[in-house]
Amino acid sequence: METVETFFQWLRQSYGIKITIGYDAWDRAQFLAGLWTTVKLSVLSIIFSLIVGVIGAFAQGSKYLILRAPIGIFVTFFRNTPPLVQLYFFFFALGSVLRVTTETGGSAPMVSAFSWAVISLSLFAGALNTEIFRSGIEAVPKSTLEASESLGFTRFQTYLYVVLPLALRISLPSLGTNLVNLVKTTSLAYAIAVPELLYAAAQIWSEQLNVREMMTVLLLTYILLVAVLVWILGRWEKALRIPGYGV
Amino acid sequence: MWLRPIPEPDARVPGHMDVLLPRRSHQPPALNWREALFNPLTLTLVFAALIASVIGTAWAQDGTPGQASIPSVLLKWTPLLAQGFGYNILISVLSMAVGTLLGVLLGILQVSPVFVIRKFAWLVTQFFRNAPWLVLLFYAILLIPFQVTIFGVTMPFPGWLKAVIGLSLPVMAYMSEYVRGAIQSVPSGQWESAESLGFSRGQTMRMVILPQTVKRILPNWMNLYAVLTMATPLVSIIGVDDIMGYTRSALSAEGRPDVLIPMYLYVLCWFFIYCYPISLMTSRLERRYSVKL
Secondary structure (H helix, E strand, C coil): CHHHHHHHHHHHHHHCCCCHHHHCHHHHHHHHHHHHHHHHHHHHHHHHHHHHHHHHHHHHCCCCHHHHHHHHHHHHHHHCCCHHHHHHHHHHHHHHHCEEECCCCCEEECCCHHHHHHHHHHHHHHHHHHHHHHHHHHCCCHHHHHHHHHCCCCHHHHHHHHHHHHHHHHHHHHHHHHHHHHHHHHHHHHHHCCCCHHHHHHHHHHHHCCHHHHHHHHHHHHHHHHHHHHHHHHHHHHHHCCCCCCC | CCCCCCCCCCCCCCCCCCCCCCCCCCCCCCCCHHHHHCCHHHHHHHHHHHHHHHHHHHHHCCCCCCCCCHHHHHHHHHHHHHHHHHHHHHHHHHHHHHHHHHHHHHHHHHCCCCHHHHHHHHHHHHHHHHCCHHHHHHHHHHHCCCEEEECCEEEECCHHHHHHHHHHHHHHHHHHHHHHHHHHHCCHHHHHHHHHCCCCHHHHHHHHHHHHHHHHHHHHHHHHHHHHHHHHHHHHCCCCCCHHHHHHHHHHHHCCHHHHHHHHHHHHHHHHHHHHHHHHHHHHHHHHHHCCC
């Protein structure tokens, strides 16, 4: 740790490159906290968006219009409107209505900015996941469904044990693209003052006036995060591969 | 045999034989653009969105007398919002133009026979493709000087121009990937026959390969434009005038909490009405072109 700090100090004194997170403990703590928030935001949004996608795709395959139509409208609307405006809508518009009265008589928001970011990002990515899963489900061969039906599976059991495992594998490549996009989109939470990576970096560069250095560190950190996700998805894809099933 | 009636010979189908029925392709009939844009589903969705904004109103209204009704408030701010939305469209069109031009060049470099150029183009593409749009916007806004001096003339470099540059970077990277994929999907026989006809590499690229890639890139390109348009509100975060900035000004001028939900829904509808036809046309094109490959 000592040598690392000396190195960054030397970098600053000899070349004027101020990577403050290298030698300033406060800045480093702030940056790492931001990184942790971004990771939490990404993981939670990924999980919830997958849940939304699975439920949405199940409902889209339903034979009842009453179930299909709302999901269709939800997907179409969320796919064709800007995620930032959605986030603003949730945080500023719905957030201003959903308030509770505290014990001291003041009014406090019921849902924190972080939670609104998770909700908004999950719904946005979930709408895209619904479409992705639906096309995966449509790619499952009809004969497989007939086989499971003839074995006495109910529609729900067929979906859970037969269709979903196959559809997941078929839709994995486009799912990966969408999840990578989701991680990139978490930077929008900056706009509603969630202390994530971009927010922490902006705090640091406005205090230390080292925009160029922090910006580069920030970009590289995001690319590292995306690289980790791509690696995990690659491993997952390899582990789930069905021998002989042409994808 | 008697279960199914033998069909009458169909003179319209060439090659018809009594024993072997011709294979019919099951292509869905292509819709014209008018049907694609103004079908019942589209209209229902648009109206549902508009009605939702009015219902949201009634739900959030406190019922204070002497206040303007919510639709009239929305109507009052519509010219300003339209102006802001115009800026969004302008920024998206300019970014798309710049990004497409650079992206095609970068995509061609990605299939260059020179290893170093190829690797460099790949690196640039991956870098800008995997960085968040907002971070790239910050990059452009904070690191491009606010004025430039060319031949002794100092010109200001306005924020919206920097925003255009910042947004065109990811567009360039995505476009580069599409172009690379499309070039590589052209059968190698095309290259070989062009070579045997005495075309140089540049000529082959320009006259033989690139024209064939247009069809493959077009749906992706349109989708990218829709994504870009939906990314333009980001410029409000870095202080460039656009519909989001104007919306927030309008909301603070009104100072009424009950307008919040309808106003944001109204803005969402603006984007929806602009982007939905594009995505409909994209899926239509995708379906039409995917059959022929």
